[in-house]
Amino acid sequence: MQHPSFSFIARTVTLVLLAYLVVSAALVPDIELFFHEGAGVEQASLGLLLFGIGAWFLLAGEARWREWQIPAAMALMLAREMDFDKRFTDHGLLKLTTYTHAAPTSTRIIGAIAIAFTLWTGMRILRRNLPLWWARLRMAEVDAWLVLGAFVCGVAAKTLDGLGRKLADFGIIIQHETNALAGKGEEVLEALCYYLIVLAVARLAVPAVRRAAGLEPVAAE
Structure with missing residues (x-):
């Protein structure tokens, strides 16, 4: 089967x-x-992440399992978008109070596993993919710029998340309309982040690009 073009x-x-x-x-x-939440923009974000995971496993060749941290990172983003960290328990799995105050042992165990897996995934990305990304960014490769754009959008989205509450901690009160606009901006930036990630995955799935990025041996077919 012919590999679809980027x-x-x-x-x-x-x-x-x-x-x-x-x-x-x-x-x-x-x-x-x-x-x-649960409407247009957020549903688009979920669809993009699902597509990105599926595209990686369908198109990434030998790298699909060797670089499992890439789809795993998207799966973790998907789980976070769907509030899996707090949907199935009375205590949030990622909240510090879950581990410093009274909480069911089962919740703490599941939370510890989730945190450990997230850290493991992040460390693999930093160790295996960050140096290659930096090298490709210096060469102005498209996939590297897409990843950079996704990172910037993701950071900006998290900055806007709960902006009114964050600023209130510094004694700054913003209007309700401004806070609502920030919330909309967060959702749009998150969707844009995932869109750029999908494009980066599609680019890296191209065999020649995958080999050039060090995700697959040069001799691989």
């Missing part, structure tokens, strides 16, 4: 994403709902 995947993902967003926005009775 441009074909990028165009397809972009068109499907835009079509979904337009239809989703048109169907909600109030455009404000389009930015709420």
Whole structure:
């Protein structure tokens, strides 16, 4: 089977994403709902992450298992977007109080496993992928710039998350409308982050690019 080109995947993902967003926005009775949790923008984010994971396993060749930390990182993002860290327990798995105050032992064990796996995944990315990413960024490779853009969008999104609460800790009070706008910006930036990640995965899935990025032996077919 012929490997789909990066441009074909990028165009397809972009068109499907835009079509979904337009239809989703048109169907909600109030455009404000389009930015709420479980609605248009967040659902697009979930779909992008699912597509990214599937695309990696379908297209990444020998690297699909060797570099398992890449789809694992997307799976962790997906779980966080779906609030898996607090959906199934009375105590949030990632909250410090879960481990410093009274909480079921089973919750602490599951939380410890989740945190350990997240740290393991992050360390593998830092050790195996960060040096290669930096080298490719210096060569102005497309995949490296896509990853950088995703990182910037992700950091900006987390900065806007709960902006009113964060600023209140410093004695700064912002208007409700401004805080609501920041919340919308967070959702849009998160979706953009995942969109860029999907494009980076599609680019790295191209055999020649994968080999050049050090994700697969040069002699591999």
